[in-house]
Amino acid sequence: MDGMTEILLPDVDAEIPPEGVPIGRAAEIFGIGVRTLRYYEDEGLLLDPAPRDSGHRRRYRRSDLTWIAGLLMLRQTGMPIARIRVMAELSRRAGTEAERLELLERHREHVIEEMERTRRHLRAIDHKIAAYREVVAHRGDHEDDGAG
Amino acid sequence: MDGMTEILLPDVDAEIPPEGVPIGRAAEIFGIGVRTLRYYEDEGLLLDPAPRDSGHRRRYRRSDLTWIAGLLMLRQTGMPIARIRVMAELSRRAGTEAERLELLERHREHVIEEMERTRRHLRAIDHKIAAYREVVAHRGDHEDDGAG
């Protein structure tokens, strides 16, 4: 949601040793803050608290990162924390696949609706831009209405 | 941003008498709360405070509603209040068309980027859904990874 975040695990894959990466590196991979990662853990969005090394520092292994990539995808398509927590809770128990599926399908519908609305708005914005380009090119022909 | 809001002025057009509509009707037209409308006014997002009738109740005329439709479009595509305020301030002064245009163009780029990211995420979500449908259909074949 900040414009710079992209989720690409395959690319980064090789750089993840089997003993895992520290939180700073994980944050860097996802383009988010370390505090956000800890926050997600506190909020129960991970399947389990991230595993720790000798001096209880977090070490994220590939499976942890994969899960986080998934939750960020939900997050960045607008799913609220609370619902992601529900997803995590379901994912801890076997036999909840149908519920998880339904949650995802609902979310999918929501995202599509949002995207369609955005597309419509974008077209209107394009019209406004075109109108302004007119005005700016040979200035002072007509007045346009509506915000913008 | 609540899923139910749609902006359609043309449709509703006929029902707006020249003396304007009260805030409740305006809120209904846009599918937002009356408080939100007052809030936008307080925050300086309108060109001017909405004109009042005899007993200083707000009466929104067509031009007021058109502006609000525009600002809601910006809002619903994620433009923050502060930037919409800037747009409103510019729109009060003539000769600021170039700045308004630039603001809109920047916003357009931002919206497009967001939409492209969403589209990518959506595709991933679709894959997840497909995987879950498999599992749910003939249950217990394989485990999928990633949140969801």
Add this chain to the structure above:
DNA sequence: CTGCGACCTCCAGTGCGCTGGAGGTCAAAT
């Protein structure tokens, strides 16, 4: 002429998603 509902102002509170600061541990680098 009394009630009712929609409206008014002013100011405080809420929900969400982080984000910051204090105070401390640990492992490697000088």
Add this chain to the structure above:
DNA sequence: ATTTGACCTCCAGCGCACTGGAGGTCGCAG
């Protein structure tokens, strides 16, 4: 041996966009 920097926990604070409540006015219906 000390310093540095990334990490830790705990708890408080922040920014944004509303949202709610108190206390009051207005105009019409009964």
